[in-house]
Amino acid sequence: MLTPNKYNAVKKRWKMSSTLPESQNLRHKTQTTTSNHKGNVFAEPQALTTTPRKASTQGTVLTEIQSNMGPLTTPTKGKETGAGEPWTPTSNLKMLISAASPEIRNREKELCMDPEGGDAMDPELGEEGEKQISRKEKSLGLLCHKFLARYPDYPNPALNNDISLDDVASELNVERRRIYDIMNVLESLHIVSRLAKNRYTWHGRANLPQTLAKLRQVGEEHRYGQQMQQIRQRSLEKELDSDGEEKENGEVEGGEQGQKEMFFVELPGVEFKAASVNSRKDKSLRVMSQKFVMLFLVSTPRVVSLEVAARILIGEDQVADQDKSKFKTKVRRLYDIANVLRSLKLIEKVHVTEERGRKPAFEWTGPEDIPNVKETTATTATAKRTLESRASVDNCAKNLFSSPGSKRSFTRHPSLIKLAKSIQEDRRKINSAPTSPVKNDSSSIEFFPTKMAQLAAICKIQLDQQSNKVVDRTPKPAVAVTEAVPDHQQKAAENPGAPQPPVLTPTEPRASTVHLTPRAQFTPQPTGAMSFHPAQCSPLIPVLLPQLQGGGPYAIYMHHSSFRPHPLTRPQPTSLAVRSMTFEDKTGRSPSDVTVHGHSPATNKLPTSSPSALKRVCSEIPSRESPSKAKRIDPSTRDTSPKLCEILQARLKARRGGLLSNRPSPRALHLDPEFVNTPGSSVAAAANQTLEQNLETLLEKEEKVATSDSEAGLTPVRAVPLTPQHLNTETLIPTGYLIPISQQSLFSYKDLHSTESSKASTPTYNIYHTPTAGSRPPPIQEFTPTSLSLHRPPPASPFSAPGHRFHSPSPAILNFTLQNLGLIPGPGSVPACSPGTAQTPEHPSSVPLPPHLGLHQKGSMVFVKPMSPVPGQHQMTGPGGQPLTLISLQQVTTPKGTALTQHSFFHTPVSLSPLATVVTTSHGHTAPAGAKTVYIPQRKLEVTTEDT
DNA sequence: ATCTCCCGCCACGCT
């Protein structure tokens, strides 16, 4: 029994202490409660530096933990721990063990330290059986607590936030395997990101708001809410009737269900790393975790039962109820995830009592006021899929609308394919790379394999040629879109956003608006906001975002994650980028929920109290103000946080050596066919032809410009239009990546879309080139934060002033501008390129921001979203333009005060505790919400918090 | 009996 393990010594050690059954028990028992005393012995090098570990001072930690834990449910043993007691019997055991080796000793000490602090919850356990305790002590949740205790919620970027798996494992005395579980979940929330083998970077909760917003958006896109209801309904029916009808399944139309599986939502700052997900695809824990969180964010009563979650995650719809084994496995995993989430205080265990009986469920206790995606940052959430994972693709295709034809024939330019492959390779390398050098800011810039560069260059050329053609085409798609519209509406229902279709009539042209909100600066001013209508820009619009931390701007690809046949969704050109954005308003509403979130309609409404709300407001405002034109912002003007500038400069210097190598990331190259489908696209569809035409014109112009730019030295990025036909199906490309791109790069994109064809299906693929191979180091200049503010056309143009068109139609331009702008966020108008200038005084950033703010600020992000028909109203609807909104947030440095901020952050979120009760009540309501498709007769659910 | 979920085997992909 013991362990034949392969594992390394560590494990063994571990096992020694923990695993061995018998011995363990004893030990554990002793430990059980405790172990804490010493605590601090080991400080991680990393963690230590930055933050005072919580662990070290248990007090803080404990408090936090307790608070956390308490609610959480997990019964941790905690009291004792709380006590932080020094030695427990277990400790003795450990001692003995440790005696054997010093290392062990150390580990033990460490273990003791942290863990306990938090837990302390259950007196009972602790006392009782050690064994029990032991088991509990070993729980993932506790382990996660310990882990979390070591790092500040809001790490100081300046410090080293690297996490070494080995170190952690040894310090916490756990097997690596367990650490992986935790890291995967944390990574899914972007609390950490993988740098390289054995190395992760700690981001803390800084990205959380963005991540949650993104997840919510994606969840809405996938209509998880509906799915949940369906499942519930179904189950009820079955129970009651015995018949489960499955019709519901079908309802979803899109068959979205299946699709979801593989994507992983990334955040701007974190993307790569995340991307690193290597081999295992994104199948698992990471994705599962995200989906799980999405369910909470989307469901009205923020309660999700394990059963429902498991079903959705399995995608069972397709197959009615799959094996039980599968279900069981899923449930196991969910528990693993839930334990980590509990440690994060994001969820709490509760029980839902239905007619049948009581079922385990979890309630969301995280922040309630999740900023809209847009605002938050646009994180472009991107779901990325690995190209490889065809399976996912297949699923998508299946699920996707029936999009008939196109199954996956994904036509891509050969060169693109190559690129994709190469990219993948790169990723792998990155991932696997034993030591990934890159880290923090600088990391954003990656070295790009020369190969990639070459390919890229080739592709560009080819694409460019094509692109020209494409441009012309663009209009068509738009048309198609319009046509589609009607249908969309129906489908729209499906979409989360859809519900409000009436509001936005697809027919209306929406103005796309770009909002830039420089978080850092806070300037409420609209300065940041920019809107432009990209007419039919290629579906994919790469957006460049400057990030502070990341240093580089990111290009965001929207993945259309789902293929949901959204009525709306059409393959519009712009759609891609947009997609994520689209929902924002919609997002608010969960499918069923009309009731749920106020947002949807109200979304725009200002969030009252929550800081997030403020953010939103700010972002919104700007957007409104600067309508379309803003986009044209001077390239020169950019604001970036000073830091960014600096970073950039540094990078530039560094890079200048090799242009090619510089390529921000291989990923930039990715093309996702999927994007096409994105719901956003549907929105895009709405855009009027006229606009399109205009846009086209603009685009052409822009292209020229772009070229010039490129000539200038910048490599323009282009979007290559793919053949439309295939679009639908192909989901090959991992969507949703954010790619850091050198700012300089421009995009010229083109659309090819044929388009007219089917609405949703219309497949236009756009491919973007990443900035060609040699992305250059962006000139620092651009970044200067300050400059932008002025430039922005404060345009008064209200969002959608119908009349206005965007001057800068072409996506390329947008990108370009975005880059600049995004960076720009700073109110300061100084365009100064010089980095130095960049650091504008303006940024209040220095000022301690409220924690939440800090979060937002973090990265400047740009979202491009097509407005969903509904919500978008205010925002955009330009006459013809598609509604796009870009939001850029700058990152300011994350607020340093980690500790404080932390608290605030979580606290801010509405106190959920009461939620449970609320939930129950609300619960009933929610059900109905799903109006359209499903109504689920819901039974009331009672939620009981479990606490022990 | 059911809920939880720890443990670690073992596969996968990279070095």
Added chain:
DNA sequence: AGCGTGGCGGGAGAT
């Protein structure tokens, strides 16, 4: 061959 990862499910503790 070895290593880092992490999917997966047996089986046992907790309820």
